[in-house]
Amino acid sequence: xxxxAAPLAMGAERVDRPGLLQRIFLHNVPAKIAALPMVxxxxxxxxxxxxxxxxxxxTNSKLLPTGKFVGFDxxxxxxxxxxxxxxxxxxxxxxxxxxxxxLVIGFILAVLIDQKIRFESAFRTIMLYPxxxxxxxxxxxWQWIMNxxxxxxxxxxxxxxxxxxxxxxANPRMVLFALLIAGLWHGTGFCMVLMLAGLxxxxxxxxxxxxxxxxxxxxxYVSIVIPMMRGVLVTAVVIIGSGxxxxxxxxxxxxxxxxxxxxxxxxxxxxxxxxxxxxxxxGLAGATMMLLTVLIIMIPWAYLEFGGKGRRT
Amino acid sequence: xxxxxxxxxxxxxxGSVKVLEHLNLDIAQxxxxxxxxxxxxxxxxxxxxxxxxxxxxxxxxxxxGKNVTWLEPxxxxxxxxxxxxxxxxxxxxxxxxxxxxxxxxxxKAEIDQRVARAAEILQIQPLLQRKPANLSGGQRxxxxxxxxxxxxxxxxxxxxxxxxxxxxxxxxLRVEIKRLHQRLKNTMIYVTxxxxxxxxxxxxxxxxxxxxxxxxxxxxxIYNKPVNLYVAxxxxxxxxxxxxxxxxxxxxxxxxxxxxxxGAYDFVTRLSGATKSVLGVRPEHILLGDAARNMPFQTxxxxxxxxxxxxxxxxxxxxxxxxxxxxxxxxxxxHVGEKxxxxxxxxxxxxxxxxxxxxx
Numbered sequence: 001x002x003x004x005a006a007p008l009a010m011g012a013e014r015v016d017r018p019g020l021l022q023r024i025f026l027h028n029v030p031a032k033i034a035a036l037p038m039v040x041x042x043x044x045x046x047x048x049x050x051x052x053x054x055x056x057x058x059t060n061s062k063l064l065p066t067g068k069f070v071g072f073d074x075x076x077x078x079x080x081x082x083x084x085x086x087x088x089x090x091x092x093x094x095x096x097x098x099x100x101x102x103l104v105i106g107f108i109l110a111v112l113i114d115q116k117i118r119f120e121s122a123f124r125t126i127m128l129y130p131x132x133x134x135x136x137x138x139x140x141x142w143q144w145i146m147n148x149x150x151x152x153x154x155x156x157x158x159x160x161x162x163x164x165x166x167x168x169x170a171n172p173r174m175v176l177f178a179l180l181i182a183g184l185w186h187g188t189g190f191c192m193v194l195m196l197a198g199l200x201x202x203x204x205x206x207x208x209x210x211x212x213x214x215x216x217x218x219x220x221y222v223s224i225v226i227p228m229m230r231g232v233l234v235t236a237v238v239i240i241g242s243g244x245x246x247x248x249x250x251x252x253x254x255x256x257x258x259x260x261x262x263x264x265x266x267x268x269x270x271x272x273x274x275x276x277x278x279x280x281x282x283g284l285a286g287a288t289m290m291l292l293t294v295l296i297i298m299i300p301w302a303y304l305e306f307g308g309k310g311r312r313t
Numbered sequence: 314x315x316x317x318x319x320x321x322x323x324x325x326x327x328g329s330v331k332v333l334e335h336l337n338l339d340i341a342q343x344x345x346x347x348x349x350x351x352x353x354x355x356x357x358x359x360x361x362x363x364x365x366x367x368x369x370x371x372x373x374x375x376x377x378g379k380n381v382t383w384l385e386p387x388x389x390x391x392x393x394x395x396x397x398x399x400x401x402x403x404x405x406x407x408x409x410x411x412x413x414x415x416x417x418x419x420x421k422a423e424i425d426q427r428v429a430r431a432a433e434i435l436q437i438q439p440l441l442q443r444k445p446a447n448l449s450g451g452q453r454x455x456x457x458x459x460x461x462x463x464x465x466x467x468x469x470x471x472x473x474x475x476x477x478x479x480x481x482x483x484x485x486l487r488v489e490i491k492r493l494h495q496r497l498k499n500t501m502i503y504v505t506x507x508x509x510x511x512x513x514x515x516x517x518x519x520x521x522x523x524x525x526x527x528x529x530x531x532x533x534x535i536y537n538k539p540v541n542l543y544v545a546x547x548x549x550x551x552x553x554x555x556x557x558x559x560x561x562x563x564x565x566x567x568x569x570x571x572x573x574x575x576g577a578y579d580f581v582t583r584l585s586g587a588t589k590s591v592l593g594v595r596p597e598h599i600l601l602g603d604a605a606r607n608m609p610f611q612t613x614x615x616x617x618x619x620x621x622x623x624x625x626x627x628x629x630x631x632x633x634x635x636x637x638x639x640x641x642x643x644x645x646x647x648h649v650g651e652k653x654x655x656x657x658x659x660x661x662x663x664x665x666x667x668x669x670x671x672x673x
């Protein structure tokens with residue numbers, strides 16, 4: 001977006017004052033007409049719904065969005081609710097671990113596959129397969145595997161290893177890691193494919209030059225190749241990050257927030273209050289907080305990335 | 314003279330494909346060797362073997378008297394410059410030059426001194442704080458040469474360093490590489506498919522085909538006395554004219570019956586009896602008018618195409634039933650359809666055995 005915005009802004013500065021309005025509205029008219037439906041969609045669906053959400057989060061609406069304005073009451077209640085607070089901490093913990101591990105494991109897998117191994121495409125397909133499954137299916141499969149009585153633990157105990165314990169899914173302190181296993185299984189393959197594309201984009205002669213310079217392989221990756229993959233990394237972080245924030249279906253299928261409330265997440269909280277709890281005002285307050293969190297993270301990043309004229313490389 | 318690089322019986326196979334077979338090459342200290350050939354002839358492969366970027370299947374490589382066949386590239390005492398420059402894009406020019414030395418743990422003062430020297434030699438001091446993305450192609454290639462320079466090595470390897478540049482920059486940088494060689498007096502091995510680069514830069518040229526060195530000699534010998542048909546046809550632009558025929562004693566009879574006396578030719582081997590052979594004459598050794606009259610062979614030829622090239626003119630005609638090009642001064646007016654007298658300078662021509670393709 002900044003790519004198109006910058007030249008436009010520069011062009012506008014050069015134009016004489018009488019021509020400015022004319023230029024904004026009449027320049028390249030067909031393109032502007034073609035973009036109108038999308039502009040309308042963005043305005044109504046994104047901006048409109050966000051405004052609607054924020055407005056009704058300040059009301060005491062229950063089953064229908066009809067309540068009267070109550071200021072910050074819903075937010076006070078939100079942060080007084082332990083289920084919400086647990087949800088937020090769960091998301092922070094799961095999100096940071098998921099982001100780091102997906103990137104690291106995805107990168108390492110990509111590096112391994114990039115070693116000109118045999119059956120590369122077979123490995124790639126196997127790794128990417130989980131991504132083709134929905135989170136619901138992923139959650140169900142891992143629920144069976146990790147179920148203490150039916151799954152891995154039960155099977156190994158049945159085979160005679162009676163001391164074997166793998167009950168993370170039922171353990172409030174470990175359930176987040178159970179969630180993490182399923183999430184990583186689902187997402188690392190895709191991250192690997194992205195990283196592999198980035199690795200393949202690195203000129204082979206750069207590798208040769210690094211060998212002549214006597215730079216160890218790990219150092220070449222860290223100091224030369226990873227900086228060259230910046231675009232791919234940003235893409236991967238955005239995709240993984242958006243998956244983390246909207247984390248919902250995996251939790252529903254795998255643990256349904258349990259045991260107790262130990263694996264609740266914000267999206268599930270919002271959904272429950274809006275559609276089954278009959279408390280729209282409370283749900284929308286949660287949704288607004290999620291939006292605010294995303295903005296707090298995104299705005300400084302966008303400023304760093306796109307701000308400052310001509311600073312982009 | 315002391316050997317700088319010496320290659321013994323080098324063989325390289327990719328699976329069952331033999332890329333290089335029993336290749337031998339000795340390069341003297343301070344010599345500028347050009348490996349020349351079409352793509353796929355094994356010249357880059359040979360360079361990569363010398364650099365240690367490819368493991369050889371058999372044979373040995375010595376650099377400065379040391380057997381380096383199984384050493385890592387960094388321990389071979391070489392610097393290498395690549396076609397795509399292969400700079401580290403996220404680092405400034407200065408970091409590009411110094412990164413290898415810093416990783417090797419060299420003291421900072423020494424690094425600074427070497428970088429300063431390389432920057433001075435290549436005149437890239439004003440560019441040191443820039444990133445490669447903000448440099449032109451020629452500047453990038455200079456930085457790439459600088460990265461080889463700071464390593465302070467005995468042997469420089471160039472892998473088609475000028476192929477990504479436009480014609481003007483290419484000839485500028487060509488002169489600079491030559492100047493660099495005269496100043497540093499290092500051994501340089503230079504791979505190219507461009508014969509002009511080869512002829513202008515090299516002390517000796519190795520012409521390669523299918524992994525075999527066809528001829529290894531100084532540019533003048535390569536140009537004037539090619540050892541076989543392949544070398545004769547590869548070097549020279551426009552290409553040498555070839556007239557197929559039969560050689561018997563000192564008379565060459567072209568396939569259409571034209572008899573050309575070749576007594577003035579300096580034979581490498583004298584053959585007895587009639588031999589199928591090919592007479593090769595370079596376009597500039599076909600003379601016109603008065604000059605043609607002194608030549609052992611003259612004939613009338615009709616001009617078919619005229620290509621004025623500024624300093625000289627190329628003309629297409631037919632002699633002895635085959636198309637022949639000749640080169641003459643642009644002062645001589647030539648017209649299509651005109652009949653002119655052309656004479657062959659047989660003493661400077663070449664004769665090849667049609668079967669073995671070797672020089673006679």
